[in-house]
Amino acid sequence: MDYRKLAERLLPGDYPAPEFYEEKYPPRTLPAGAEVTRLAPSPTGFIHLGNLFAAIANERVAHRSGGILYLRIEDTDLKRKVDGAVEAVIAALKYFDIKFDEGAEIGGDETYAPWYQRKRAEIYRAFAKKLIEEGRAYPCFCTEAELSALREEQTKRKEITGYYGKYARCRNLTEEEIYKNLDAGKPFVLRLRSLGNPENKLKLRDAVKGEITVTENDQDVVILKSDGIPTYHFAHAIDDHFMRTTLVIRGEEWLASLPIHVELFDALGFRRPRYGHNCSLMKQDGETRRKLSKRKDPELSLEFYRKEGYYPRAVKVYMLTLLNSNFEEWYLKNPGADLNGFPFKVEKMSKSGALFDLDKLNDISRNELALLDEKTMLAFLKDWAEEFGTEAQKNYFADEEKMLRVLALCMGVGGKKRRKDFTTASQAMEYIKYFFERPETHEEYRAGKETVSAVLRDFLQGYSPADDSQVWFGKVKEVAAAHGYAAEMRDYKASPESYKGSVADVAEILRIATTGRANTPDLYTIMQILGEGETRARLGCAAEQP
RNA sequence: GGCCUUGUGGUCAAGCGGUUAAGACGGCGCCCUCUCACGGCGCAAUCCCGGGUUCGAUUCCCGGCAAGGUCACCA
Numbered sequence: 375m376d377y378r379k380l381a382e383r384l385l386p387g388d389y390p391a392p393e394f395y396e397e398k399y400p401p402r403t404l405p406a407g408a409e410v411t412r413l414a415p416s417p418t419g420f421i422h423l424g425n426l427f428a429a430i431a432n433e434r435v436a437h438r439s440g441g442i443l444y445l446r447i448e449d450t451d452l453k454r455k456v457d458g459a460v461e462a463v464i465a466a467l468k469y470f471d472i473k474f475d476e477g478a479e480i481g482g483d484e485t486y487a488p489w490y491q492r493k494r495a496e497i498y499r500a501f502a503k504k505l506i507e508e509g510r511a512y513p514c515f516c517t518e519a520e521l522s523a524l525r526e527e528q529t530k531r532k533e534i535t536g537y538y539g540k541y542a543r544c545r546n547l548t549e550e551e552i553y554k555n556l557d558a559g560k561p562f563v564l565r566l567r568s569l570g571n572p573e574n575k576l577k578l579r580d581a582v583k584g585e586i587t588v589t590e591n592d593q594d595v596v597i598l599k600s601d602g603i604p605t606y607h608f609a610h611a612i613d614d615h616f617m618r619t620t621l622v623i624r625g626e627e628w629l630a631s632l633p634i635h636v637e638l639f640d641a642l643g644f645r646r647p648r649y650g651h652n653c654s655l656m657k658q659d660g661e662t663r664r665k666l667s668k669r670k671d672p673e674l675s676l677e678f679y680r681k682e683g684y685y686p687r688a689v690k691v692y693m694l695t696l697l698n699s700n701f702e703e704w705y706l707k708n709p710g711a712d713l714n715g716f717p718f719k720v721e722k723m724s725k726s727g728a729l730f731d732l733d734k735l736n737d738i739s740r741n742e743l744a745l746l747d748e749k750t751m752l753a754f755l756k757d758w759a760e761e762f763g764t765e766a767q768k769n770y771f772a773d774e775e776k777m778l779r780v781l782a783l784c785m786g787v788g789g790k791k792r793r794k795d796f797t798t799a800s801q802a803m804e805y806i807k808y809f810f811e812r813p814e815t816h817e818e819y820r821a822g823k824e825t826v827s828a829v830l831r832d833f834l835q836g837y838s839p840a841d842d843s844q845v846w847f848g849k850v851k852e853v854a855a856a857h858g859y860a861a862e863m864r865d866y867k868a869s870p871e872s873y874k875g876s877v878a879d880v881a882e883i884l885r886i887a888t889t890g891r892a893n894t895p896d897l898y899t900i901m902q903i904l905g906e907g908e909t910r911a912r913l914g915c916a917a918e919q920p
Numbered sequence: 921g922g923c924c925u926u927g928u929g930g931u932c933a934a935g936c937g938g939u940u941a942a943g944a945c946g947g948c949g950c951c952c953u954c955u956c957a958c959g960g961c962g963c964a965a966u967c968c969c970g971g972g973u974u975c976g977a978u979u980c981c982c983g984g985c986a987a988g989g990u991c992a993c994c995a
Contacts, residue, residue, distance in 0.1 A: 416995050451994055518993080525992090534922055535991060563993050572923080589923060599993040606995050629924060630990035653926080656988080663987075695944085699933055702944060724933085726926045727988065734932070734945045744958085784957095791958040850954075863954075881954035893956035 381506035389500035399616040408441035419459030434718035445477030513562040514544035564598035581650030591633035653727040683799025688739035758799035813890025830917035887916035
């Protein structure tokens with residue numbers, strides 16, 4: 375068969391020779407050991423936790439090694455295209471401090487552009503044509519119906535499905551048949567003529583999994599779809615070669631198609647990049663565990679964390695603890711340290727899929743928030759409230775001075791120990807509500823109504839905002855003693871039966887009356903922040919209707 | 921079903937021929953304490969199973985089993 379003639383018929387016109395592209399996209403001049411990694415999302419605009427997981431790994435590897443992280447958009451499937459998606463991806467990742475050195479909508483060095491696969495059609499066709507000329511690719515005229523019939527047949531006979539060996543009908547079409555189909559205007563795809571044999575195993579080194587066994591590919595996979603656009607596999611080989619990627623870190627779900635990629639790189643005469651297949655995030659679902667899914671699990675969406683008001687750094691810290699097992703230990707020794715200072719290693723990446731653990735994230739989140747100073751916290755909460763808060767919550771920020779005092783108290787700023795009362799912004803806003811709004815409901819008092827009223831009236835009598843905390847607490851003790859409660863905790867513990875209760879119970883009455891809650895930070899400071907008028911109003915109100 | 925990957929407490933995991941089998945989260949208890957939070961101390965809980973190899977296997981080999989992934993003109 376005259377392959378050159380066929381190639382010209384299938385992809386007419388002059389295409390540059392491979393050498394042209396080798397020169398146009400020369401090997402990068404980077405220091406020894408520098409890795410070039412990439413993120414290659416399809417432009418759906420939906421970027422989730424799994425994407426972030428891989429993104430952090432790619433970013434860390436590139437930047438730890440003095441290399442490059444770039445963004446390539448895999449827009450070969452029109453159905454997946456969403457307007458503004460690329461900007462959304464960039465913004466979402468920037469939120470987690472992941473920045474690209476080059477790529478779509480990034481600007482900078484244009485040497486390896488374009489970064490949209492749709493704009494690279496000529497390159498793919500040039501190499502497809504070359505493959506046809508070499509007899510390594512052929513047109514396939516099978517219709518979708520024929521293909522699914524074939525698949526059905528294979529399934530019924532319990533054979534491996536796909537287009538391969540004796541099932542690859544168009545692989546052995548005669549020259550006449552091909553031209554007859556072409557003349558008839560039949561649409562066609564271009565398939566790889568696979569030379570592989572699945573009996574043959576190939577041992578490869580995966581950067582995260584170590585030694586892996588790969589079965590040779592024997593599928594005549596589609597490389598150019600009927601619209602002349604490449605499939606993922608073909609575009610991957612060409613793009614990662616000419617963009618000079620050194621390390622492809624991608625999800626484990628790609629491991630199954632690695633044989634295809636191996637054969638494609640070989641057929642094209644390209645040196646393969648190194649691969650690292652990372653595990654996916656799992657979720658417990660009843661008895662079994664499964665990959666986090668877009669439809670079922672809201673926590674997969676990055677939007678979920680923004681809405682809840684997780685501090686972005688907390689999410690990143692959690693991702694890093696899952697990504698590198700020694701990260702947690704390092705971070706324990708260097709709390710609040712620059713995350714980029716951690717010596718991230720691909721080899722340290724986990725080989726098995728981790729169950730996503732919200733408890734752990736929450737713990738990390740509390741710790742991260744406790745690390746902030748009140749100004750940073752204020753800015754974070756304010757931003758959150760602007761976007762997701764209620765009108766009332768937005769108003770909390772009208773008096774910044776007061777908010778700063780509230781935050782300082784709730785975070786334990788100035789005290790010996792930081793407080794860790796909230797894990798997210800939404801929770802924090804709920805938590806500090808009583809500083810800004812009168813409590814609508816009050817938790818149950820343990821004391822009886824008469825006692826509550828009496829205690830409150832008594833306290834109100836002696837209350838003076840000028841008191842310091844010592845004097846203030848002294849007065850609480852006096853009230854306690856006057857109503858049959860132990861003023862000193864140790865007295866109460868020594869003989870609980872001699873008292874109605876202890877100061878703690880009296881403090882509880884005051885606490886619930888002013889905040890509505892039985893548990894709050896230091897009550898003295900709360901009254902100071904509320905001010906005399908508000909404090910008296912709340913206590914008085916509670917005294918009348920406990 | 922074929923192929924590939926993975927199996928250490930409930931979760932994330934360190935260890936990789938000899939260890940009382942780290943640590944973190946969660947759970948429970950105690951202490952501190954005007955409540956809560958913080959902090960401190962402690963407890964319960966783990967090497968998937970069966971064969972080898974070895975003086976000795978959680979660690980090495982083989983075989984099971986289980987879980988996950990994947991089998992498109994989607995990426």
